Amino acid sequence: MSRASLKVNGQVHAIDVDPETPLLYVLRDNLGQHNPRFGCGLGQCGACTVLVDNRPTRSCLLPVSRAVGKEIVTLEGLSHGENPHPVQTAFIDEQVFQCGYCLNGWVLTTKALLDKNPNPSDAEMRKAFETLVCRCGSHVRIFSAVRRASDAMRRSA
Amino acid sequence: MAPKTPLSRREFVKDAGGLLIGFSLMDATMLPRLLAAPADDAALVPSPGRLDGWLRIEKDETIRVFTGKAEIGMGVQTALSQIVAEELDAPFEHISFVMADTAITPDQGGVGGSTSVAQGGKPLRNAAATARVVLLQLASQRLGVPLEQLQVKNGVVSVMGDPAKSISYGALAGSPDLHEALKTTGDGFGLNVEGAGKPKAPSTYTVVGQPIPRVDMRPKVLGQFSYAGDVRVPGMLHGRVVRPVGVGSTLQGVDESSVKEIPGMVKVVVKGNFVGVVAQTEWSAIRAAQALKVSWTAPKAAFPDQQDLYRHLRTATPKVSKDGIVRGDAAAAMSSAAKKVQASYDWPFQSHATMGPGCGIADVQPDGVTTIWSGGQKPHSLQKAIAELLHVPLERIRIVWVEDAGSYGRPGFDDIAGDAVLLSQAVGKPVRVQWMRADMTAWGAKGNPVAFDLAGGLDADGKVSAFQFTSRALSGTEITPQPVTAGNLLACQLTGILNAAAADEFAQYGEASAEYQIPNVHAVGHVVATFDPVASPLRTTHFRDPNGPATAFAVESFMDEMAASAGADPIEFRLKHLSDPRAKAVLAAAAEKAGWDSRPSPKKSVGAGELLTGRGVGLGVRNGTYVATIAEVEVNRGTGAARVKRFVCAHDCGLIVNPDGLRGVIAANLMHSMSRAMKEEVKFDRSQVTSMDWVTYPVVRASDVPEQVDIVLINHPELPAGGAGEPSSRPTAGAIANAVFDATGARVRQAPLTPPRIKAALASKA
Numbered sequence: 001m002s003r004a005s006l007k008v009n010g011q012v013h014a015i016d017v018d019p020e021t022p023l024l025y026v027l028r029d030n031l032g033q034h035n036p037r038f039g040c041g042l043g044q045c046g047a048c049t050v051l052v053d054n055r056p057t058r059s060c061l062l063p064v065s066r067a068v069g070k071e072i073v074t075l076e077g078l079s080h081g082e083n084p085h086p087v088q089t090a091f092i093d094e095q096v097f098q099c100g101y102c103l104n105g106w107v108l109t110t111k112a113l114l115d116k117n118p119n120p121s122d123a124e125m126r127k128a129f130e131t132l133v134c135r136c137g138s139h140v141r142i143f144s145a146v147r148r149a150s151d152a153m154r155r156s157a
Numbered sequence: 158m159a160p161k162t163p164l165s166r167r168e169f170v171k172d173a174g175g176l177l178i179g180f181s182l183m184d185a186t187m188l189p190r191l192l193a194a195p196a197d198d199a200a201l202v203p204s205p206g207r208l209d210g211w212l213r214i215e216k217d218e219t220i221r222v223f224t225g226k227a228e229i230g231m232g233v234q235t236a237l238s239q240i241v242a243e244e245l246d247a248p249f250e251h252i253s254f255v256m257a258d259t260a261i262t263p264d265q266g267g268v269g270g271s272t273s274v275a276q277g278g279k280p281l282r283n284a285a286a287t288a289r290v291v292l293l294q295l296a297s298q299r300l301g302v303p304l305e306q307l308q309v310k311n312g313v314v315s316v317m318g319d320p321a322k323s324i325s326y327g328a329l330a331g332s333p334d335l336h337e338a339l340k341t342t343g344d345g346f347g348l349n350v351e352g353a354g355k356p357k358a359p360s361t362y363t364v365v366g367q368p369i370p371r372v373d374m375r376p377k378v379l380g381q382f383s384y385a386g387d388v389r390v391p392g393m394l395h396g397r398v399v400r401p402v403g404v405g406s407t408l409q410g411v412d413e414s415s416v417k418e419i420p421g422m423v424k425v426v427v428k429g430n431f432v433g434v435v436a437q438t439e440w441s442a443i444r445a446a447q448a449l450k451v452s453w454t455a456p457k458a459a460f461p462d463q464q465d466l467y468r469h470l471r472t473a474t475p476k477v478s479k480d481g482i483v484r485g486d487a488a489a490a491m492s493s494a495a496k497k498v499q500a501s502y503d504w505p506f507q508s509h510a511t512m513g514p515g516c517g518i519a520d521v522q523p524d525g526v527t528t529i530w531s532g533g534q535k536p537h538s539l540q541k542a543i544a545e546l547l548h549v550p551l552e553r554i555r556i557v558w559v560e561d562a563g564s565y566g567r568p569g570f571d572d573i574a575g576d577a578v579l580l581s582q583a584v585g586k587p588v589r590v591q592w593m594r595a596d597m598t599a600w601g602a603k604g605n606p607v608a609f610d611l612a613g614g615l616d617a618d619g620k621v622s623a624f625q626f627t628s629r630a631l632s633g634t635e636i637t638p639q640p641v642t643a644g645n646l647l648a649c650q651l652t653g654i655l656n657a658a659a660a661d662e663f664a665q666y667g668e669a670s671a672e673y674q675i676p677n678v679h680a681v682g683h684v685v686a687t688f689d690p691v692a693s694p695l696r697t698t699h700f701r702d703p704n705g706p707a708t709a710f711a712v713e714s715f716m717d718e719m720a721a722s723a724g725a726d727p728i729e730f731r732l733k734h735l736s737d738p739r740a741k742a743v744l745a746a747a748a749e750k751a752g753w754d755s756r757p758s759p760k761k762s763v764g765a766g767e768l769l770t771g772r773g774v775g776l777g778v779r780n781g782t783y784v785a786t787i788a789e790v791e792v793n794r795g796t797g798a799a800r801v802k803r804f805v806c807a808h809d810c811g812l813i814v815n816p817d818g819l820r821g822v823i824a825a826n827l828m829h830s831m832s833r834a835m836k837e838e839v840k841f842d843r844s845q846v847t848s849m850d851w852v853t854y855p856v857v858r859a860s861d862v863p864e865q866v867d868i869v870l871i872n873h874p875e876l877p878a879g880g881a882g883e884p885s886s887r888p889t890a891g892a893i894a895n896a897v898f899d900a901t902g903a904r905v906r907q908a909p910l911t912p913p914r915i916k917a918a919l920a921s922k923a
Binding site for chain 1: 511
């Protein structure tokens with residue numbers, strides 16, 4: 001066990017865990033966050049995605065020691081108070097998901113994609129998403145939401 | 158914190174007294190934290206024969222609805238809320254649901270068969286209509302105005318012509334008991350109630366039929382939603398299971414010293430061949446499950462070589478056989494047919510491979526009083542299995558359903574509950590078991606494989622005069638669709654409790670597929686026994702539209718083969734063999750939307766380039782829901798890779814409750830069924846499933862998604878609402894196979910349509 005501090009959604013938390021513990025379990029079990037979610041533990045699906053210094057990261061594989069000193073943002077941390085992030089607004093407006101278990105990956109990957117590339121082509125969008133799984137098959141509405149978010153963010157930029 | 162005094166059912170019922178007693182105790186967010194009721198209070202569970210068994214009005218205007226149905230990700234809570242709001246003339250936002258808690262909701266058979274709105278909505282509609290009558294009577298007394306002078310709008314009863322004189326539903330809460338009795342009929346999916354209130358005429362609907370946003374979408378996207386995996390119970394420990402190395406392998410020994418150094422390790426639990434670990438933290442439990450040294454006997458070589466699966470299905474003596482549709486004299490008509498067509502089709506084992514592998518929490522107390530938080534679709538059935546497992550009366554078991562990842566049938570979420578019960582019982586504390594990916598993909602029950610042999614005869618006019626259909630489904634469902642016995646659960650099978658409740662289900666023409674107008678038909682279904690019935694990773698169960706996608710793949714492909722033989726356009730050929738106007742209407746609507754060019758398949762002019770394009774159609778009819786899907790595909794003739802470029806789906810499920818929710822369900826169904834048609838096949842060796850994760854069990858990814866998806870909804874407000882959760886899964890595989898044939902002239906008769914199979918079909922054609 002070792003003591004460290006972890007910055008999650010702007011708040012600093014003191015933790016005392018095995019430094020090899022994947023960030024996922026520290027966020028869920030030590031810090032009581034409901035997102036990210038366990039999907040495969042193998043980095044193959046994206047259900048456990050968080051942003052680490054604004055890069056979509058599989059928290060099921062990242063030892064917590066490597067997240068220390070970085071800015072970690074989870075799905076809850078995207079919105080400001082009651083104001084959803086424009087990406088979240090777009091996903092709500094498009095009524096994207098079925099069960100929604102996968103959505104940490106899709107929403108946070110979209111946020112990071114649009115930060116880098118505000119108007120991605122269809123091919124760029126698909127490439128950014130290729131490592132994510134949505135088992136229910138909500139892809140068509142996901143793509144619509146990305147376009148909607150891109151339009152909204154560019155209009156307000 | 159859990160309450161020191163658990164909510165007893167006596168307390169619950171006393172509080173619930175009548176329809177209109179305020180009921181703030183039942184804050185839904187508290188539900189998972191309440192403990193099970195003492196056994197002696199069990200008889201007092203609210204009855205479905207009472208109005209307050211279905212809904213209650215609270216002082217803050219909340220209308221709390223109790224249903225045995227659960228939300229498995231398709232928006233059913235929103236649709237049911239619309240039905241209740243409609244009948245009560247209450248604001249949609251006032252409706253709140255308590256779903257599938259065996260202690261406090263009616264047993265409606267859980268979720269299955271796309272019945273939640275079609276059948277499950279009926280008692281809610283009738284209860285809400287009756288509640289409206291009761292509330293009006295109360296308001297009449299309170300306001301001193303005759304019933305006929307009252308009106309209701311937005312949950313407020315007012316006097317016609319004098320709207321200032323009014324009283325809200327919430328203000329009527331707390332009135333004396335009314336004990337409104339309801340007449341109950343049927344049970345399970347078919348449970349219905351009727352009371353004094355008669356439902357509205359659909360032509361007057363203002364809430365049903367509207368595209369109201371789903372109640373769960375915003376909290377889910379904002380990260381404020383809790384799934385089963387988020388339930389935390391005070392004192393809870395974490396468990397993981399360690400499965401045998403293959404089917405039939407038995408435990409030789411466990412070296413507990415291999416995990417004793419792991420911090421927070423609590424216990425290694427062994428019961429027969431069931432092995433699990435319990436630890437203080439989740440990470441410790443995972444590490445312990447990985448590190449635990451377990452020796453097993455060599456597994457049995459119980460499975461055939463994968464390549465022999467369909468040969469096995471075709472040559473094994475069936476366990477049971479049953480005639481399906483038999484009409485005229487198919488054999489005689491076949492022998493006199495002008496043209497004969499014969500073909501065989503194969504459908505593989507498939508995994509539900511749920512997005513989250515599933516989570517269950519069990520709190521088994523020393524007297525057997527047990528609470529389980531689970532995302533399974535059949536809580537009232539699971540209650541029976543767990544009671545048998547623990548040898549306690551049913552009333553001591555409470556299953557609290559909490560939404561988990563989309564389940565598409567019975568992926569194993571009940572099995573997880575069994576795991577959690579054994580671990581909790583062993584340590585005397587609540588235990589949370591999160592399945593790992595391989596627990597789900599490799600060890601979760603599977604959708605069953607089917608082999609089909611079809612023959613058809615065409616007369617001189619190119620009409621089908623004879624049809625012979627034979628299906629051989631592996632085992633149907635050797636773990637029954639409802640986990641009503643302990644032996645149904647994987648954990649129990651590992652401890653030595655045998656499964657005694659197998660069900661045989663057939664892949665029958667006309668039930669699991671559309672039926673065509675053919676004068677001479679002989680359809681027979683066989684069920685072939687499974688390879689090993691005990692704790693097998695290839696045990697089979699319901700997977701979204703059981704046997705439907707498989708059977709429709711065979712029948713719809715074969716209709717195309719016969720159309721090609723007759724030189725007919727595939728849609729015109731189908732229309733010639735259909736009389737049901739709704740089936741014809743979906744085909745016509747899809748054709749119109751797609752801009753279907755009427756001509757026989759395959760396409761005459763195959764281009765010179767590497768990429769070939771084509772279009773195909775499939776029809777699905779399921780319990781009164783009609784779906785026609787057209788796929789436009791592009792096939793790379795060098796690699797055999799096919800991609801769907803566009804889907805057009807015309808869908809008629811009777812009355813549409815929520816068109817936007819329905820479109821979302823259909824669009825997702827198309828991707829899910831395309832994934833099954835083109836990618837999904839469980840791989841196995843002689844004793845173990847080798848598809849364990851998303852690499853070894855690939856599913857649809859972003860690059861596979863069609864550029865365009867068009868959905869045409871056909872609304873029939875004059876008809877009852879039908880099911881929509883599964884039917885649009887049904888025609889997809891046939892439509893894609895027919896499109897590949899149209900593009901290339903090569904027929905792929907084995908699902909999934911992988912590049913090697915398409916390439917092989919191209920080669921054998923050339």
